[in-house]
Amino acid sequence: MTGTIFFLPGLGLGAEAAAPLAAALGDRFRVVGIDLPGQGEAPDAADGSVGALAGAALEAIEAESDGGPWLLVAHSMGGKVAALVISRVLGGQANVFGLAGAVLLAPSPPTPEPMDDGKRAQMLSWADDGPLSEADARAFVDQNVAAPLGDSDQRNAVGLVRRTSALSWRRWLSEGSREDVSATVGTIDLPVVVLAGEEDVDLGASAQPGLLGRVYPRARFVSLPDTVHLLPYERAREVAAAVVELWESTVSVSPAVPPHWGRVVASDRTPVEARALLARRAIADDVHYEPRALSAAQLTTLGALADRVVPQPEGRRIDLAARVDAELASGSGDGWRPAGLPDDASAYRLGLDALAAVWPAGEAEQNALVARIVDGESIEGAPWSDDLLRLWFEDARNDLVRNWLAHPASLARVGYDGFATSGPGAGPAGYVELAAGTRDPWEPDDLGALASGHDDPKTDTDPGALTGRENTA
């Protein structure tokens, strides 16, 4: 499967600034550069807000996304836009699905961007009389690179700067860069890599952890020597390596949601809240997850138990133990517990400690132990009677499998598309075809045959076919 990389450029650049990255990545990824308003051929936005830039970026992503997994690569100004884009995507507010992570290049933060007044004034003056002159565009590029770019890159970059509309240039410097969108963005629980240059003044490697650490708690910060600010040109190979590494550590190790299923999640048939929940559940778990309800040892035991109760293939896994721990920490619960057991988190701690003490090494022995507990046998050092141990174990088994099944890849695997009902564009809200072996036209084609009289609206060559409400008619 080819992955998709959406690229949001920095100030003065444009979709074409993705070219060095695309070249470095080769055939494995489809790199989609996006002109933000005022860049390249894109018209100016209705206003100078970051939200207007994010809205335009999302429209482009919606139009180009294929339902499969994708990463967002965003540079400088594009990084601030990316924060809003990600927050809307994970909030279910865009007709897309499959966001797996982001690579941010010297990103502008959601808070007002630190910028020297003199520099701002100079940059504003360049656009006083319209788009930047050749000399000013060169000066801009030269200020933002550690060593001169190659001729071709230099020509492209200067050309993009000159094509940037003066209005969008001024708006960013006077409005967008100064806007505080941090309250809207909040905290984003997504795998993120932040690359920044050691020679960059305001958005450099030393500043980024302070600017973004709280926004992206899962961010990894990478410092690039002999680099200023134009990372898409200066460090295309390093950016490509970061993209590949992020992909390998997220998409490649997570259960895959088939793209034609992803398109149904993205469509207007799916309610906003359901799309948000599925988007967040599809994100790869944090390998550095720190348990909040259990101890590290208890989490390890729960993980070993999860492997027996809900066996997953090597390589593509959901960290069920981490997800159950997060649920326990939230205190959500299921409304009841067996009389005689303490509260859920305490019961898990006691039960897992007892299990750890007798947990055998081999898989067959582990299965035998699980079978004995399910059958109501006790274990040495059990904190409760045989029956209570069995009942706690039943709760744990249930929590594990529900967390597995709530993942969109699992729902696709078992053939459930009911999340795509009751959405804003679902007409009717539910199903028309109810008979065995049949499906409605909007449903994934692995779920049955169309009743006669329906033309299948889907083809493999039309990735957007299921994303619009017109297809549900």
Added chain:
Amino acid sequence: MNLSDMRTYANDEIVDVVVVGTGAGGAPLLARLAERGLKVIALEAGPNLDPDDFTNDEVEAPRINWMSERLSGGEAPTAFGPNNSGWGVGGGTLHWGAFTPRPDIRDLRLQSETGVGADWPIDHAELIRYIVDVERTIGVSGPSSYPWDTEREYLEPPVDRNAPADLMALGCSRLGIRATDAPAAILSRSRDQAHHGRRLASQNLGSIHQGERYGTKATTALTYLPAAVAAGAEIRADAMVHGIERDELGRVTGVVYRQNGIEKRQRCATLVLAGGGIETPRLLLNTGIGNSSGLVGRNFLAHGAVQVWGRFDEQIRGYRGYPSALISEDFVRPEGVTFAGGYLLQSLGVMPLTYATTLVRGGGLWGSELLDALDSYRHMAGIGINGECLPAEGNRLVLSDETDEWGVPRAVVTFTPGPNEQAIDEHATATMTRILEAAGARDTQVFARTAHTLGTCRMSDDPAAGVVDGDGRSHDVPNLWICDNSTFPSALTANPGLAQMALSLRTADRMLR
């Protein structure tokens, strides 16, 4: 629902009636009393909801269920949470399955007929008159001809059958078992509901237990509660009643409740408890009121709800369509059996996480067997029962030492099926297995389950044999009434929702005498 323009009352005003709960027990009564000009307030522990608050996501949907923990004991611990009491204006009708068979006359005379269980101190014909009233008000769809009651008439045609209903119908016809479209409180034609507005016809949603946005399923929040508000009732959401105040003579003078963290009191001339089979006895036990019989919390009943699922070659995908679209009443009194009572059959489609929980809890599955069973989910069609349950000494609700977020002791509910329940389960399992096999199932699986929470404040003519009389009035406290399924003296084979709404109207009429 829209509560913005409702009439409101002051805490120190002595209103005529306070009703605790807004589900099938509280809402019809609230509407009838308000329509007769009484000053009435309903207190609902949960929030007031908008249609968009409902989600088809099974992890998040329990926002409409009572999720404050209950403790379950016995050999068949009752699974609360998503399975039982409601949370929010509309109560249990927000999540109910809307499966609306009428109670069978034989079930109301269980004790007279079989010598076990209890009779209802209520005339069946009178109850049916109220049921017809409820069916008309909330909109109940059903077949044009009902095989077990040829005089019955449903005003709305049945909702569409889904694949499990088709297969159950096929299996039944091959075995000579009568089955037909299930009566359901799901509209098959759109309608304008008085004081609410437009309700759409069935959208064939399988997620009705998670709540439904279009008004196709009748809830009290779409029907009786808007009527009550239009007639001058006040509905206070987020108001958890945890105390009852009384005068020297023992008469109720008001209730104590917590709303948004603030302790409040509402004075009233009469109190109606309609919090359901768990919350009503919990409140009475905690306040020590109305229990001279010692029967508050006793006689806990849970319907037998065993399920059999068959695997078919084609994709069934029973999460499409109304989940219980077919019914058979052929086994309300099966022939040649030694047990008392009987059971109803219904076809089953199910949501995926609910099915997974059934596999784990009811089937004991784990590991590769569990995953194989989940991979077969799309091929499965089910049949389930609603079976009679006899009262037993050990099946009861008591208070725990542990308190909940309102400082009220948690309920401990103990339930162990007795020989009669086991015999019904076995008979029903054999019947359902035969039907599925006759329909072509490759293999079948049986999952143990129970459903509903009944009987904990049973009604009786004899004050020593129950908590309330046949009208719902406390045997001990004359201005205290109970109007929820805790008053059911026996479980009935019919699901309780419809009968409860009818009882609610009847209790209101008794109060107005």
